Amino acid sequence: MRAAVLHGFGDLRVDEVPDPEVGPGEVLIDVSCVQPSVTECMLIAGEPIALHRRLAEALADGPVRFGGHEFCGVVGAVGAGVRRYRPGDRVTAVETLTCGRCAACRHDRADACGRPEFLGFTRPGALAERVVVPESAVVPIPAGVSATAGAAIQPLAGALHAHALAAVAPGESVLVLGAGVMGLLAVQVARRGNAGLVAVSGRSPAKLALARRFGADLVIDATTDGTEGEHPVLTAILAATGGVGADVVVETAGGSPGHGLSGVDTLELAARCARRGGRVVGVSVLPDGAPAPLGLLRERAVSLLHPRSGAGGYSPSGTVFTQALRLVARSDVDVESLVTHQLTGIEAIPEAVRMTRDKTRYGAINPAQVRLGAGWGQP
Template identity: 70%
Template sequence: MRAAVLHGFGDLRMEDVPDPAPGPGEVVVDVTCVQPSVTECMMIAGEPVAQHGHLAAALARGPVRFGGHEFCGVVTAAGRVPAGSRVTVVETVVCGRCAACRRHRPDACASPGFVGFTRPGAFAERVVVPAANVVPVPDGVSDSAAAAIQPLAGAIHAHALAAVRPGESVLVVGAGVMGLLAVQVARHGNAGQILVAGRSRAKLDLAVRFGADLVLGAGDGVAERVADATEGVGVDVVIETAGGAPSVGLSGAGTLDLAVRCVRRGGRIVLVSVLPEGAPAPLARLRERSVSLLHPGSGAGAFTHALRLVARGDVDVESLVTHRLDGVDEIPEAIRITADKPAHGAINPAQVSIGGPAWHC
């Protein structure tokens, strides 16, 4: 089969590799639609973000199958999942053996793996995954929407972690795909005033369509406008989605500082973005203002709920998919587009249809 193989940072090649064989408790999934995440793009480029050390060590030993944790496919070699099932997959693979897993705390697993990061992912025609990580895709949800469901699951986790109460104000920093999904989740989650800060006027217009009450451009004096909108108190919750490496079109580490300046005393900040290792954090101000800094997790429950929201029409994912490519060998091009979405006018990562016309994706 064809698959992406990383030979070094910045050197991703499509190659012929052996078909994968499932082990105990695993299934084979034929990939129908896949999209690169911004984090994967940063890691392929060699940015020092989460899992960078693991990838660097692996590359020192030779080429690596890397990438592809946001995808949809069809089960072909079945175990506990019937063949022909249309599925997506939760990326975090827990060991099931450590003390945390035995105590039903998989979120605290001592040695988790990650589809596409520590084991081969879906930048390929087919992939082997644990049956326990498979999430069925309901009728009415396209392969494209299912491949894009992980960011929506992340937005759901962020909203739940912030424990947004009815009527509380929410500021979403960033109007990319994560920010726009966070707006939709906040609106359906009974938030009160929703504010969005972003750089793209077209994306801010989408934020209004999705339920934002006030949108602020980068030059609008965001902290001052937020203070005005909240009578000087600050927002109850900030969902930060824009930080990360500027090399892939993100906003560096300054978005966390902005979040601290906009949140009220005793408020909550959920850091959704993946900042580089060693990024500065205003810890003294967080402590002085009694602000909680939170990090969302993952899990099949949010995936299932996210798919249900899409099936009901409560959240619009597909209108955020602006670039679709056809054929497994287009994966490097999808990564190139996703690594610089502003230059290509992309919102969601570019998607690749595998095994069929792009409109099937």
Template identity: 35%
Template structure:
């Protein structure tokens, strides 16, 4: 079969590699679509962000099959001990792979596993025609969800988990800084959780127009000061919860004009800031500013977890999309055909504005 093989940072080629075999606890899937994440694209170019050491070490060991944790695939074979999936099921990966042996796993706190593995980072991902994957992190895709939506589902499953930790209660005023993929999703989820008003701020009017159509209050940061506007709208109190969904390169965390610094300014005393966007590099924080406002800065865990019997954040996210309660299709704007388009997909995902794209580029395999 054909697969993308990375030889070093920023260099890859498509090669013929052996067809994977199914081991205990695994399923063999035929990959239909892969959506590249911004994190993966930055790692491909050697950015020192989350998972950098893992990718560096794998490349040091030789050419490696990396990336591809956001995908839609069809099950074509299951190991004898796998009973939760059948041949023909469509699946996506909502979570990570806990070790099952560390103290966190043994105490039922798998999300904090010390040795969890990540598809596409620790083990080969889905930038290939077929992939053998552990069944544990996979979720079934409902019939009412398209292949394109399924390939874009993993960020929503993560957002569901992030919003569980946000502590939003009925009647809260919620502000979202940045309306990228997870910012837009978190704003919709905040409304579902009972927020009285969700105010989103961005510099991209196209994204703001989409947000407004979904019942969100919008602020164009190119024409108004979002901090001042939110404080004025809340009687100079501030938002109860602020979600920082920009991430990226920021040098100041508590003063200045970075997205995180703005979040600190616009949050109410005793409120919470939820850090959804991944930050790159180091940032300067003045702790007394957070302390003086008694602000909680929440950095949510990632992965998938149970919500009850037969319900996980992964299956719940898919149901939200199937039932139309959360929309993700507006951010699926670009697709390319075949594994040979990998480098172009990376380029387009990292430079969305140049390509008039809203979300990451998807690679269509079948």
């Protein structure tokens, strides 16, 4: 089969690779649609963020299959012992694969697994025609969810994790810094999740218009002037909250300016925009060694939180992935409007990575998607 292979930082190619073999308890998925995540694109470029050192060590030994944890597809085959899936089922998969053997997993705390694997990072992912994953990681996609939405469900799961971690109480104010894909998903989740005032800041008029459509009460143009030299977002959120600040700030804007992001100062802005005793949820991927305003956070008693990865569960009746898919299936959250660029064919993966690395240049919101040959049919 063909798959994306990283030959060195910045050198991603589509090569012929051996067909994956399905072992006991595993599921082979024919990929229908895949999108490279922003984090994957940063790592492919060699940026010093989490997992960079591990990838560099792997590349020192030769080319590496890398990337592809945001995807959907059709089950092509199942291994011995698989009971929940059969060929033809439409599915996606969770990116964090727990070991099932460590003390945390044995005590039903898989979120604290000490030896997790990561699909597309530490094992081959779905930037390929086919991918093999454990049955435990597979998530069925309900009727009414398109391949476009199915491939984009992982970021929505991340937005749900962030909202749950912030424990937004009914009527609490939520400020979202950044109107990219994660920011716009955070706005929708906050609007559906008991928040009172929902505010969002950004620099793109088109994205801010989407935020307003998705239910934001206050849309802040981050390029305007603030009051007496203050940041315009701080000025606006203080005015909207009677000088108190937001109960919760979801920070999605930080990261490399080369990717159209806002650098490393957004964490300090988030701390200033939060009320005393408020919460900041850090969603953006900042470089290793990025400064953190610890003194400011301590002075204001502001909690800095980071959402977990993976499906996770807050209810016995479903995981975050199943809930994300429910929200899409019943049109509570719109992910398809965020998908602005779609390419066709496995050979388009390097171009999708280039577009996703520089979404501002291409006018993209969501990562660029690639549609492959696996038959999805109609939703």
